[in-house]
Amino acid sequence: MTRGAAIGSGLLVTLATPATWPLALATFLIRGGIVLFIVPIIVLPTPVGLGTALGPTLSAIALGRPPLDALIGAVILVAVVLLWLVGGGWLAAALEAEGARIVASDEDIAAGLEPEAESARAAAGGGVAVRILPARLIANIPLLAVLVWGSVRLVLVTYAELTSPLDVSTPIALRVLRRTPEVVAVIVLMWMAGEMVGAAAARRIVLAGDGVGRALIGAGGTCLRHPLAALARFWLPTVVLVLVVVPVSVASGAAWSAAATALDEPDDPLPVLATVAALVFLWLVGLVLASVVCAWRAAVWTVAEVLRQRTFGGSSDRRPGDWRTEGSSATL
Helix, strand or coil: CCHHHHHHHHHHHHHHCCCHHHHHHHHHHHHHHHHHHHHHHCCCCCHHHHHHHHHHHHHHHHCCCCCHHHHHHHHHHHHHHHHHHHHHHHHHHHHHHHHHHHHHCCHHHHCCCCHHHHHHHHHCCCCHHHHHHHHHHHHCHHHHHHHHHHHHHHHHHHHHHHHCCCCCCCCHHHHHHHHCHHHHHHHHHHHHHHHHHHHHHHHHHHHHCCCHHHHHHHHHHHHHHCHHHHHHHHHHHHHHHHHHHHHHHHHHHHHHHHHHHHHCCCCCHHHHHHHHHHHHHHHHHHHHHHHHHHHHHHHHHHHHHHHHHHHHHCCCCCCCCCCCCCCCCCCC
């Protein structure tokens, strides 16, 4: 099994199965990808604005007298996060499982699989989302720990830059990132590891019927035994996705700004209609392109799992000349 086999075959099966495109796009958006599409059209608060808005509340909390609205807001925030993690995570897991089944059912991909592997894939239909969700969450526990540590580090550096800046000509975000490159590096590494192990474990659950623990151990072992293949499967589609989403986001932000400028002149509706149409067109193009690339990202891991089963499943032919209704093969 070569590194390019899963990547190339995943691209071909993605183009041949458009049904996986909306499934992959919905999974990507639910798991946080929607932020990349809405950031260009929202106005982010400045540090001064955040200080003005949150200063009184933080001072009251520091004095031991948290206001009631702050407590209610915290409860609502926690509830929303839990709803997103559990409800959204379950929905994303169900969509991911269905996409993996569609890809694995492609006749070119499934050719050569043993009947036992096909039976395991069919038997894995019940409750796979319930197993994929904890597998994904467990795989991202290191990322959560790093985010907690990194948040504390970033807050301290941001406070230092706000109170005693050494370079006021550079935006504060760049100054903070320049002083904390290790935080960014570790977060990216943990995110990469969690995505690779989680994706491989999800395919083992769907296609092989593994439990959560067995799937995670097997996925981690596969990534460690074949690190270059795992890195290629992760980074190549991810880089293509970035090359698709970033230009669309920048263009959408420019169209949104142009639409806001055109709205200041209500006497002439044509610029408003033109800019709004351009914004909608850019969003639609970006969503379509992102759906194809996301489906490719998911298919790569599915094809890799099918190839793994084909490689290590072996051939069930007993001796030359035995009659079989179906052909079988093995890759050594």
